[in-house]
Structures are given as C-alpha cells and as structure tokens.
Amino acid sequence: MLKKTISVLLASSALFAGDVLYSVKDKPVYSDATSTKVIGKLLPTNAIEVLVEEGERVKFKLKGYQNPTAPNVIYFTDKARIFSLAFAKTATPDIKVDVxxxxGKWNSVSVEAYTTKGDFENKMEPMMERASKLYSxxxxxxxxxxxxxxxxxNQWPSTFRAMLDRTPIQKEDVWLVIEYLQKNASDMKK
Ligand code: HEC
Structure with missing residues (x-):
C-alpha cells in the first residue's frame, strides 16, 4: 500500500520531453547538466518546454524577444521590459535568432539552457492568482x-519595489508578483 503511494508521487513529479511548465520562483540557469556556475536567472510565470531530464537538472527551451543592444536578456514581449530569462552579461548563452x-524592432529568439528540476507547475493560473492575492x-x-x-x-518594477519594504511579502515571491503586475499592466491588454 505504502509502496504504491510512493511510486505514484514519484511518477507525478517526473518531467517529460515536450511538457510545458512554468516556474513559481526565480530559478538558477546553467550552461549544462553538471556545472555549478550560475549563468542566469529564469523568472517565474514564463513558459519553458522540457527537452530532457539529466540527473537533478532539466534542459529546456524558452522562446522570447531580444533587444540587440542588450542581447543577454530574453524578454516576454517585444513591447516592454518584462524579463523571462536574464543571463549574466559575461555569459555566452546559446541564443538562436528565429526572426x-x-x-529597430527586437529579435524573436529561442534559447536552450539548463535549470534545476523543482519549483515548476504545469498551469500558470494558480500562481497568477496567488500573486494577485499577495498584491491585493x-x-x-x-x-x-x-x-x-x-x-x-515598464513602470511596475520600480513602483512595486519602492513600496516593497513596507510589506511582509517574502523575498522568494517578489519576482512572481512583479511578473504578474507587468503582464497585466495597462499596455499589455490585448
Ligand atoms: C505601510 C504602509 C504602506 C504599504 C504597506 C504600502 N504603501 Fe504605498 N504608500 C504608502 C504611503 C505612506 C505613500 C505616500 C508616499 C510615500 O510615503 O512614499 C504611498 C504611496 C504609494 C504610491 C504613490 C507613489 C507616488 O510616488 O506617488 C503607490 C503607487 C503605492 N504607494 C503603491 C504601493 C504598492 C504597490 C504597495 C505594495 C507593494 C504599497 N504601496 C504598500 C504606504 C504604504
């Protein structure tokens, strides 16, 4: 009985190639499956596609936009500075220009990199609802x-951060709330 429960839990936490997942927190990004050097940060609520699981890491693909004047940041949109994945200035990530x-418009790009396996969810709505509640x-x-x-x-990050110290919002939730605010901002309405 106990054995069965455990195997079900393990199976549900496995990642499969092709799965689309969203990170709940900002997560470290690596250039391969074993290096301990963090080369970037994957921000919450951004969709990644699982390519392959390798040990404790997952190789993923992310699509976004790149401002040619700051090529190491992948943005969620080409209209505003909403980070999806920010690489260190000195990193040399594997970014492919698709369009x-x-x-002066930003490039449409995709990137492949590695991150840790935890802190992913397969639906964005619940984490957005949590962010909305933290904000309100x-x-x-x-x-x-x-x-x-x-x-x-573009106004939200500094507006929010200016008030953040006055709230008990936990450090690990800061990026979640920022992404929520930016993605629902006045200029992001469809
Ligand atoms: C502890 C009380 C307190 C909390 C909590 C608080 N604020 Fe404020 N807020 C103030 C006060 C007081 C002002 C007036 C301006 C000032 O003191 O900086 C203000 C002003 C503002 C302004 C106007 C700023 C301006 O320059 O006119 C905005 C926007 C704002 N708050 C947003 C937020 C957001 C977003 C949060 C949550 C992260 C938040 N506030 C949480 C007290 C608070």
Whole structure:
C-alpha cells in the first residue's frame, strides 16, 4: 500500500520531453547538466518546454524577444521590459535568432539552457492568482489599492519595489508578483 503511494508521487513529479511548465520562483540557469556556475536567472510565470531530464537538472527551451543592444536578456514581449530569462552579461548563452527584428524592432529568439528540476507547475493560473492575492492583500494595507492596469509594464518594477519594504511579502515571491503586475499592466491588454 505504502509502496504504491510512493511510486505514484514519484511518477507525478517526473518531467517529460515536450511538457510545458512554468516556474513559481526565480530559478538558477546553467550552461549544462553538471556545472555549478550560475549563468542566469529564469523568472517565474514564463513558459519553458522540457527537452530532457539529466540527473537533478532539466534542459529546456524558452522562446522570447531580444533587444540587440542588450542581447543577454530574453524578454516576454517585444513591447516592454518584462524579463523571462536574464543571463549574466559575461555569459555566452546559446541564443538562436528565429526572426530578426527589422527597423529597430527586437529579435524573436529561442534559447536552450539548463535549470534545476523543482519549483515548476504545469498551469500558470494558480500562481497568477496567488500573486494577485499577495498584491491585493499587502498593497492595500495603508492606502487604496491601485488597479493593476494603473501603470505600464515598464513602470511596475520600480513602483512595486519602492513600496516593497513596507510589506511582509517574502523575498522568494517578489519576482512572481512583479511578473504578474507587468503582464497585466495597462499596455499589455490585448
Ligand atoms: C505601510 C504602509 C504602506 C504599504 C504597506 C504600502 N504603501 Fe504605498 N504608500 C504608502 C504611503 C505612506 C505613500 C505616500 C508616499 C510615500 O510615503 O512614499 C504611498 C504611496 C504609494 C504610491 C504613490 C507613489 C507616488 O510616488 O506617488 C503607490 C503607487 C503605492 N504607494 C503603491 C504601493 C504598492 C504597490 C504597495 C505594495 C507593494 C504599497 N504601496 C504598500 C504606504 C504604504
């Protein structure tokens, strides 16, 4: 009986090639399956595709946008500075340009890299709901809560961080809330 329960749990935590997952927190990014040198940070709520599981790591693919003047940051959109994956300035990541941006537009790119296996969920809605609640619970303590679309995606990070110290929001949730605010900002509405 006990044995059965354990195997079910293990099976449900395994990652499969082709799975689309979203990280709940910012996660370390590596260039391969074993190196301990962190070359970047994968931000929460961004979709990755699992390529292969290798030991404690997972090789993944992520699609996004690249501003040619800051090539080591992969953005969620070509309209605003919403980070999906930020590589260190000195890193030499394997970024492939899928569509070159014309006339100053950003490139459409994909990148392959490695991260740890934990802290992924297969649905984005529950983590966005949690972020929404963190925002509304904590940012309405002293004054009226601004609607999320009161600011643009580029305004949110500094606006939020300026007030962060006044709230009990945990460090590990900061990026989750920032991504939530940016992705629901006034200029991100469809
Ligand atoms: C402990 C009380 C407190 C909490 C909690 C709080 N604020 Fe504020 N907020 C203030 C006060 C007081 C001001 C007035 C300006 C100042 O003191 O900086 C303010 C001003 C603001 C402004 C206007 C800033 C400006 O420059 O006019 C925004 C936007 C804002 N808060 C957003 C937030 C957000 C987002 C959160 C949650 C992360 C938050 N606040 C949490 C007290 C708080």
């Amino acid at each position: 070159k941006g014309e006339n 619970d904590n940012c309405s303590i002293c004054h009226t809560l601004n609607t999320v679309d009161h600011f643009t995606a």
